[in-house]
Amino acid sequence: MTKTVETMELALSRKTDADMLREAKAFFELMHARRTVRDFSADPVDPEVIRLAIRTAATAPSGANQQPWSFVAIGDPATKRAIRIAAEEEERAFYSGKAGEEWLGALAHLGTDWDKPFLETAPWLIAIFAQRWGIDAQGRKVKHYYVPESVSIAIGLLIASLHSAGLATLTHTPSPMGFLNQICGRPDNEKPLVLLVAGHPAEAARVPAISRKQEGDILFWKTAP
Numbered sequence: 001m002t003k004t005v006e007t008m009e010l011a012l013s014r015k016t017d018a019d020m021l022r023e024a025k026a027f028f029e030l031m032h033a034r035r036t037v038r039d040f041s042a043d044p045v046d047p048e049v050i051r052l053a054i055r056t057a058a059t060a061p062s063g064a065n066q067q068p069w070s071f072v073a074i075g076d077p078a079t080k081r082a083i084r085i086a087a088e089e090e091e092r093a094f095y096s097g098k099a100g101e102e103w104l105g106a107l108a109h110l111g112t113d114w115d116k117p118f119l120e121t122a123p124w125l126i127a128i129f130a131q132r133w134g135i136d137a138q139g140r141k142v143k144h145y146y147v148p149e150s151v152s153i154a155i156g157l158l159i160a161s162l163h164s165a166g167l168a169t170l171t172h173t174p175s176p177m178g179f180l181n182q183i184c185g186r187p188d189n190e191k192p193l194v195l196l197v198a199g200h201p202a203e204a205a206r207v208p209a210i211s212r213k214q215e216g217d218i219l220f221w222k223t224a225p
Contacts, residue, residue: 037168057158063146
């Protein structure tokens, strides 16, 4: 028996080629200016900005539309302090040899170390969790599909949304991150993927002088002759 799929009208108007090109260029220039920041201001950020950015992230496509993500927005100083203590414990082990010389060598040009003051200084931390499985309306366990891919897309949208709003971000990924489940009160079926730091950059903030790959190194066309 064929299942009837409920549909709705697509709310997307077609733009002219000139409009598309202009908007594509504008968005490229906006995102090309994005940089990871490690020196944050303690200046507050309206939680409504964070809420809307997370709502934007949740518009991401996902496997079977299961939307396998949870976001915890953390502005409480005591919680941020607890996260910093736990994260720095893992980072000390990482930089003390757990990572290996090759990995540490790859990070050397960025000047990073185990000290993570931004976890307390920045006004917001956003912990992003991937739901490995879910629970349906009858309380049964439901397998989720394409979870890493789906949540990764959502994280990209979150970063873009925050940058578009005028905020700086930092993707922090201490390993392991199980402490985030306990501190944030998330269940065992959720795996923390990224701890996103968000706020205004410090007045004297500086970033490493790095470059991005050239277009010819990342873009390969396959078109009809």
